[in-house]
Amino acid sequence: MAALLGAVVAGAGALLVPWLIARVPPWEPPPPEEDGKVETSSETDATIDVPDEEAEDPPEPYADIAVLPGLAWRSAVAGVLAGAVVGAAVGWEWAWLLWVPFVPVYLALAVIDWRTRLLPTYLITPTFGALVGLVLVGWAVTGDGDAVVRAGLGFVTCGAFYFILWFVYPRGLGFGDVRLSGLLGLALGWLGWGQVLVGMYAGFLLGGVIGGLLALIKIVERKGFPFGPFMLLGAVVGLLWGEPLWSGLVSG
Numbered sequence: 001m002a003a004l005l006g007a008v009v010a011g012a013g014a015l016l017v018p019w020l021i022a023r024v025p026p027w028e029p030p031p032p033e034e035d036g037k038v039e040t041s042s043e044t045d046a047t048i049d050v051p052d053e054e055a056e057d058p059p060e061p062y063a064d065i066a067v068l069p070g071l072a073w074r075s076a077v078a079g080v081l082a083g084a085v086v087g088a089a090v091g092w093e094w095a096w097l098l099w100v101p102f103v104p105v106y107l108a109l110a111v112i113d114w115r116t117r118l119l120p121t122y123l124i125t126p127t128f129g130a131l132v133g134l135v136l137v138g139w140a141v142t143g144d145g146d147a148v149v150r151a152g153l154g155f156v157t158c159g160a161f162y163f164i165l166w167f168v169y170p171r172g173l174g175f176g177d178v179r180l181s182g183l184l185g186l187a188l189g190w191l192g193w194g195q196v197l198v199g200m201y202a203g204f205l206l207g208g209v210i211g212g213l214l215a216l217i218k219i220v221e222r223k224g225f226p227f228g229p230f231m232l233l234g235a236v237v238g239l240l241w242g243e244p245l246w247s248g249l250v251s252g
Contacts, residue, residue: 002096006087009078010103014079015072022066022109024120027059059116072174074221075107082107082236089239090191094138094147098187099239102127106232109180111229115213119176131186138190147190154189155182161200177227191239194246199238203231 014078065071086099105127113119139148159182166173188195207230214220 002091003084003088006083006085006100008083009100010083010086011076011080013077013101013104014107017075017079017104017108017111018066018068018071019072020104020123021112024062024112024122026061026063027116027118028034029058046082059118062112062120065111065115071111075104075111076217078107079103085236086239094134094142094144095187095191097134097138098131098190100188102131110229110232113176113226117174117226119174119180119228119234121176121179124155124176124179128179128183128186131183135186135190150191150193150196151189152188154185154187154193156185157189157196158182158185158200173227177231180228180231184231188235188238188242188252192246194244195238195242197238198242198245199235201234203227203234203239206230206237 082103083100085207086103089094090096090099105123109119109123112123135148135151139145158176162173162178162181166175166178184195184199188199207225207227210228211220211225211230215225
């Protein structure tokens with residue numbers, strides 16, 4: 001039943017993906033710095049390194065993405081599938097509210113990142129606020145203080161790990177990925193450490209394997225494919241198999 005309701009709620013909400021994308025403010029390039037590095041506006045918080053002699057083409061406008069033919073029904077199909085999988089994975093637990101209603105937002109972020117390599121804070125910031133609120137309400141309703149602590153630590157762990165990667169090599173990771181990692185760590189943390197760690201690792205594994213294959217057949221650029229969609233797929237892997245995989249590793 002949790003899977004069926006998840007499919008209905010997420011599928012219906014995913015019809016709004018074009019509307020969500022259309023509401024994102026247009027990307028505006030900031031002035032370049034002296035060393036040739038430019039940073040996007042606070043609406044994206046991604047970093048693009050641009051050589052002094054050559055600038056990258058601006059990303060595809062969000063308004064153009066929103067009117068792509070078939071985007072609504074394709075998003076709805078993806079929402080039904082994702083909602084069913086997520087609903088089945090979490091069952092009738094408070095975590096259902098931390099995942100299923102946000103499927104449309106994650107789908108919108110995946111579409112935007114796939115076409116622009118940007119993850120707008122316009123969508124990430126309110127999602128973070130809503131998740132924090134639901135975690136606190138869940139604490140009051142369920143009394144599960146351990147889940148609240150895990151959610152907070154999941155946010156810190158994933159966010160800090162991605163921040164270090166971004167800080168060490170900003171050309172390989174956008175700061176939007178750092179913020180998305182915090183969201184996923186927060187929601188996965190409510191469920192358990194297995195979900196957090198497997199979900200985080202699975203994102204890198206899927207990005208390396210699938211991204212490499214897509215680059216090999218020239219669908220994406222080897223040095224510039226979007227990582228957000230693979231992070232989201234990795235989170236689903238964490239939801240489905242994080243606990244048994246983690247338990248097997250811990251127990252030996």
